[in-house]
Amino acid sequence: MKIALVGNQNAGKSTIFNIISSSYAQIGNRPGVTINITEGRVKNSPNVCFDLPGIYSLSPLTAEEKTSVDFLKSNDYDLILNIIDSTNLYRSLNLTLQLLSLGKPVAIVLNMADSLKKENISIDIKALEKLIGSDIIFFSSKEKSTTKLINFINKNHSSKKHYFSSAEERFSFIKKIITIVEKRGQKQSISDKIDKVVLNKFLALPIFLLVMLGVYWLSVGYFGMWLSDKLAFLLQCIVAFIETTLKSWNVADFIISLLIDGMLVPINTVICFLPQIGILFLVLSILESVGYLTRAAFIFDRLFSAIGLSGKSIIPFIIGSGCTVPAILSCRSIEEKNEKMITMILSSFVPCSAKLPIIALFVGFFFNGNAFVTLSFYILAIILIIIFALIFSFFNKGNGVAFIYELTSYKMPNLKQTVKEVSNKIGGFFVRVGTTILTVSVIIWFLSNFSLSFVFNCPIEDSILAGLGKLLSPAFSLVIGENSWQATVSAIQGLIAKEQVISSMAVIAKAQGNAIFESSSFSFFNSVSAYSFIIFNLFSPPCINAIACLKKEIGIKRTAIVFLCQLVFAYVFSGFVYQVLSLINTLL
């Protein structure tokens, strides 16, 4: 027998699938987690079950919903197992009645039965069975024994067919059912009371600001940075220890350099993200399961809808000012595919904290640290994000599903589930970033440590990297007005990590801070080229960590396109800015 698991989004299909079958489907706490149909064998039987993506009716709006509806209309199954959120019979029964028009037997699981008591609802299951004409069972994933559910599924089912000519007719029948079978007590109004404050016309924005400041401070801000610094120090000590040990064993310099500079040091820079990313995931996961993220989206949707996005984009943009990597990962809470991708791409335009040292150094020396000059970069970033979002939305017209969200009651986060989720995300992050970072780091190590005749440990001006810099520096002179391989190489290294730009300049100039601009390598910089150089670094592709994340989320092909487009854009735009500013400079 083939069994199709069908239900509204977030009704708990995947949880039940995992309980009754020996296969494994991914569970999430937000709508739309199941994208493909997962197949599994029902325990203690030869029956096969299929976990279909969540649907609200047999009229699909999205590609995922269409997958389910097509399966249901294919007739290639024997039983529908309809999973229902017991606390929302009114909406769920609409789908149930539509399923009953298909002519196949339907067995119903009233899931989340444990929430009924909390919400003060009681359901007369016998009366419901009679009115609908199908077998029904209560279930909650907190139940220890699952044999009752499995036996229920494996028995023979038959159902009464129902036909309705319109949604109105269906719902008038549902209303009748509900008045007979359901009793709702006085609703708990704690959630409503919180919303009165949190969603208040005047308080909503200040509260959001406070929450985000808290998230920022804990993760990418002061607290997260402090933890990262401590971790970085610890890791440095370990690396130093390994290095001395290897040296004492007389291991070849070449191997030590490959292991330390080519592999361990770059890997460490990724591991240093751990506290920031871990805390961010934890806080965001809590905010999401509590129900605050939906409310944040609700508050800001108007602003973002004007540029073709939705309120959910606000979180990645704010996080992005700290670090692009968690910003890209936080885009996962955006359900709509195209919007998610656009937000991911645009969040790298927000100046991240690693770009700050570049701004600070150049603005400090050439503009006396003028705050308005610094501010101008942020304003420019916002303007560009708006322009690009508008361009994307122009091409994306009609693809987006219109905005419908459900405002669920505030919930206490489930500690066990939160920990599991956060650790899964962190693990995944390290596996994929680790592999990509390692490969690229070794390549860069090779390019900067070997000369064109493959001599190891050459001075940086003889390295392959410098050679590449010399090839590209004529082109880069359009941006900075000087044919400088030193500046070119530093900017290229910014594609690996933005911190590298300043440290590469320091290595080449053999100087620190403002003294960099007194060295012969970088003395050509003036206020105009300083401004355009910053712009190139701000809008060129983000660091390799962020690129690796983007690759995982949107695929290698799209990432490559985004990378090239950003590179070309940063080049053309900063070149344009340089030429215009130079012209103004000479005219004045």
Place this chain on the structure above:
Amino acid sequence: MKNVVSLSTLKKGQKAIINRYTKEDEFVTRLKDLGLVKGITVKIYTISPFGSPICIESPCGKLLLRKQTLKDIYVLVQE
């Protein structure tokens, strides 16, 4: 009919009964499938500080919908 207005014009806390939709498309079908059918009582639960989206409370729960969407829903104002 008197008092039949677009749902988007209602103020926070006002109640109304859904009367009709001014258009029929996939999205309206979805709204109906969610339970927003003729004869259902809805209440404006709250409005975003920027005027949209609007949260409407009905037997099918609290739904967040953009003001643009509510323009197509005509309702009979209750209180």
